[in-house]
Every structure is written in structure tokens, then in C-alpha cells.
Amino acid sequence: MSDKSSTISAESTDSSEGDLASARVVKVAVIGTGLAGLASAYYLSTASNPRVQYNVHLFDENSSIGFDSSSVTATDGNGIERRIDVPMRSFAGGYYKRIISLYKSLGLQFHDAKFTYSFSELAEESGDARTYFLHGGRAGSFRQGGKPSLQSRLKWTSDFVAVVFWYIYFSLIAALSTPKGSVSCENEVSHARYEAPRKKLFGNGYGTLGTDDESSIEDCNREIESLQEFARRWHIPAWFIDRFVVTLFSAMSTCDADTIRNSPAADIIDYKRKTFGQAHYLLSNNSRSAVAALTAPLAKDNIHLGVAVKAMLSEGTTWTIRTLDEDYHHFTHVILATAPSRVCELHRPLVPVFRHVEANTVKVLVHTDDRVLNFLKSEDIRDLNLLKTSDGTEATHVLFPGIYQTTSPASLNGDGGEDYGGRISKSKVISESVFERVVRTNGLVDAVAKMRRKQGQHNVWVTGSWMWDGLVLLEGCVASAEAVCDGIRRKCGDDQVALPKRVI
Numbered sequence: 001m002s003d004k005s006s007t008i009s010a011e012s013t014d015s016s017e018g019d020l021a022s023a024r025v026v027k028v029a030v031i032g033t034g035l036a037g038l039a040s041a042y043y044l045s046t047a048s049n050p051r052v053q054y055n056v057h058l059f060d061e062n063s064s065i066g067f068d069s070s071s072v073t074a075t076d077g078n079g080i081e082r083r084i085d086v087p088m089r090s091f092a093g094g095y096y097k098r099i100i101s102l103y104k105s106l107g108l109q110f111h112d113a114k115f116t117y118s119f120s121e122l123a124e125e126s127g128d129a130r131t132y133f134l135h136g137g138r139a140g141s142f143r144q145g146g147k148p149s150l151q152s153r154l155k156w157t158s159d160f161v162a163v164v165f166w167y168i169y170f171s172l173i174a175a176l177s178t179p180k181g182s183v184s185c186e187n188e189v190s191h192a193r194y195e196a197p198r199k200k201l202f203g204n205g206y207g208t209l210g211t212d213d214e215s216s217i218e219d220c221n222r223e224i225e226s227l228q229e230f231a232r233r234w235h236i237p238a239w240f241i242d243r244f245v246v247t248l249f250s251a252m253s254t255c256d257a258d259t260i261r262n263s264p265a266a267d268i269i270d271y272k273r274k275t276f277g278q279a280h281y282l283l284s285n286n287s288r289s290a291v292a293a294l295t296a297p298l299a300k301d302n303i304h305l306g307v308a309v310k311a312m313l314s315e316g317t318t319w320t321i322r323t324l325d326e327d328y329h330h331f332t333h334v335i336l337a338t339a340p341s342r343v344c345e346l347h348r349p350l351v352p353v354f355r356h357v358e359a360n361t362v363k364v365l366v367h368t369d370d371r372v373l374n375f376l377k378s379e380d381i382r383d384l385n386l387l388k389t390s391d392g393t394e395a396t397h398v399l400f401p402g403i404y405q406t407t408s409p410a411s412l413n414g415d416g417g418e419d420y421g422g423r424i425s426k427s428k429v430i431s432e433s434v435f436e437r438v439v440r441t442n443g444l445v446d447a448v449a450k451m452r453r454k455q456g457q458h459n460v461w462v463t464g465s466w467m468w469d470g471l472v473l474l475e476g477c478v479a480s481a482e483a484v485c486d487g488i489r490r491k492c493g494d495d496q497v498a499l500p501k502r503v504i
Helices: 015-020 034-046 097-105 153-176 185-195 198-202 214-221 227-233 238-254 257-261 265-275 286-295 340-346 348-354 442-454 474-491
Strands: 023-033 052-060 072-075 081-084 110-112 117-122 129-135 281-284 303-305 309-315 316-321 325-332 333-336 359-367 383-388 395-400 403-409 429-438 459-462
Touching: 023 034, 023 316, 023 325, 023 429, 034 052, 034 265, 034 286, 034 474, 052 316, 052 325, 072 309, 072 429, 081 286, 081 395, 081 403, 097 474, 110 348, 129 153, 129 238, 153 238, 153 325, 227 238, 227 257, 227 265, 238 265, 238 383, 238 429, 265 403, 309 340, 316 333, 333 340, 333 474, 348 442, 459 474
Parallel strands: 023 052, 023 333, 052 303, 117 383, 333 459
Antiparallel strands: 072 081, 110 281, 117 129, 309 316, 316 325, 359 403, 359 429, 383 395, 395 403
16 A cells, blocks of 8 residues: 555654654545535644644545645736636635634635626517616616616616615515524524533534434424415515525526526525625635645545545444555545536435435536627626526626636526537637536535434534535535534544633
């Protein structure tokens, strides 16, 4: 076996570790190097202490770290070389508290993106698109949120008044109301973890949120109100929900419109409530800076890239990770930071848990073809240009002069064409990436609840953007990673030692 470090005993001592010479070594495999996998590895690696040392190994079949593997470097229209995150890694204040805390603790710099928006709609009959709203975001310029060029002033005035009225109403409802089934299992258990007696809560097992007690999550079987049902109950007009709420969340979650309409209203309302008036941020030095900081505590020999994991084999109390080329032995714990479909391939006992979880594929193009925004007048182009279709939302981000990132490209005028709907020439495509995106449905809500019962069984753990009570976004990666690492530390008898300080 070429990797000497992979043969370390699951629980041993290493006299070369100085202050950690007497620490018990717990070997952990993390399969997947997206943000969930990186955060899990970072939290455990930096949690090593005089009692327990965590020897963490990362595995990924890609030749580069997953969180940054699709990002590209390109030259903009001014001849400046730019590093471009694919997909875009923005995060909003209020909702992304864990990510912001993590990035601050790592010393990473981020800035207010001050996005502006254009909203357009594809007419199914004619195949043409028209712009119906411009939004200045936090840019502070009325001009950037002004009248669309082809809209009459009378029409724009009436539409603007209606949108403002229903936006204020929707914001008040989001702030004051509680969607049915909105009590988060995560919040319930997390709160109980600190308030309830330890013996009653922890028992003999350890779930993601500190419990295997099924009674603690029985409310997950509650009736879950969809966004569509919530809007009807509060008499919010369908045009407002479809044109603004569904369009925005379809772009943000990269899923179809019907999925957003039928998604738990609690997810949408929670996001709206927490992000009201908050800024949207971007890392100042792109995702590479996060990757470098999160992998810094790991030994270089423990990062296994271009290694396709084929199976997990039980060796009594430990696990062997089998790859195409060799086996890696003696892992006490395995963290699966991958898509649900991949989790099921690697650990068959979890197939019944995830059988009703849905996922779709999302295409993201980085390109230099300005035809992609031909449906807009030049004066209507904004930072983020959203095109509402019957299927979902195409989003084109003007990254830098002459460089665009288009997610879920749509066809206009009935032209499917070879060049991405006749609007993006293949010769101008810098990169094309396809992602599997888990869809937040009642099936996923049920799967997350079931997985909480099974977390840590046979020392196998699951984490990811979808493995929490909320929208399938980056915040879920960090939330689930924190919870899994807490569970592993408790199972190792290491829970009395504080986790690395989180900066809020």
C-alpha cells in the first residue's frame, strides 16, 4: 500500500505528536470534498486535543477539491485574468450564519455583492421574452431599479405600486406568521440538547443532532404546508408568488417552478424572514481561499484526489475504504459527504431511507456570448438577469466585462439549436458544468428525519447541503457538518472539550 498513513491503527498513540503524544487516535474517512466534506474534515482536524486526536482522510474521485473543481480562470473583455466560481458561491446575511462564522474564523475576506436584478418572462405562445421588473437590490440607485425600457410609464407605475404593496404584505406575513409544520426538528433537538438531562437525551446512541430517540422527532410527521397553500391561506395573489417568489427561489435553488410552489412554505418564509434587509456576500478571493484554509490542518498525504471509492467494507469495529487501486484500512468512522444516490451505492442499508429523495441535473455555462441577453434592452441589463419560463428560471450573471455565467439555459423562439437555444455559441463557451441538485420535497423532509435516527449507526454518518431542515443551500453543508462532528466527538467521549471557537 502506497499510503503509509492509511495503515495507522484506529485507536493508537503517536509519540511524535508532542502535546498529543498521549491522545487516542481516531481515524476518520470523509468521502466527498464539497463544502460539507471540507467542513467536516476541518472541524474534526482542529478538534484534536490531549484526549483525542482525529486523523482525517479526504477522498474524492475528481483530481481537484470538489468545492472548487468546476471553477475556471478566464480573461475578461479588458484583458484581465479572472477566477470564476462555478456555481456562484454567494451567501446572504441573516440566513448563512454558520458559513459567515466559519469564514470569519478562517480569516477569509468577503464583500457585499450589491446585486441588481432584471425579471423577464418567456411568453409560451410567441416564444418571445419581455421584461416586467427591474430591482436595484442594495445598490441604492433608483435608476437601477427603474422602469423597463419597453414598458409604458402608466403600466410601470401601476405595476410598481402593486408589487410594493404585496411585497410589504408578504414581508409582514413572513415576519409574523408561522406556516403549518414549520417547527424545525433541528431547532427542537438542538435546543433540547442543551436544556434536557444528558442521560435522557443521549442514551446509548448518537444522531446527527445528539439523539437517536425517535420520540424527539415525532413532529417530523406533521402536516407540511406548501408555499402554494400558504399563499392561498393568506390571500397572496398567484401572479406575485409566481413572478417574484417562485422565480427567485427557482433560480437560487436551481429547480423547476412546480417544485418551489410545492416546497415547504417554512423553508421559504424562514429564508425571507432571516435575510430581510441583509446583504448578499461573495468571497473576495473566490472559493480557492476557502479550500486552502479548510484543508490546511490536514496532512497532505491524507488528501486522496483522483481516487474513486468503490466500496466500504466492514472489518468488525472498523471500516476499509476500497478504491480502484488499493484499500485504505482501519477507519473508525466514515462520513459520506456525497449525493443521496452515491450514499446508497456505498452503504446499502440506507437505500430505504433515501428511496423517495429526488434530484435533478443543473447545467451551468461560463461563456462570452452577449447574445444570451438579447431579450433585454441594453439599458435593462443588470448583474443578475432572471428569465421566467414554464419550467423554471434561467439566470445569467454578468460576472465581468464580456464574461457571463448562465444557469439552466433556456430556448427562445422555439429554437433548441445546437448552440444552447441559439443564444450561446459553443465556440464562446469557456466551461460547461453539470451538477446533481437534490430537490427539497416532502420526500426529502421525511428522509432527513429518518436519517437522524440512523446517524452514527455502525459509525457511518451522512452530511450535505440537503441533510438539514432548510433550503438545499451551502448553509446546510456547514450545519450538517457541525452536527455530524458533534456526534462523532460525543461517541468518542470527547464532548467535554469545546469545539474551535466560532466567530459570529
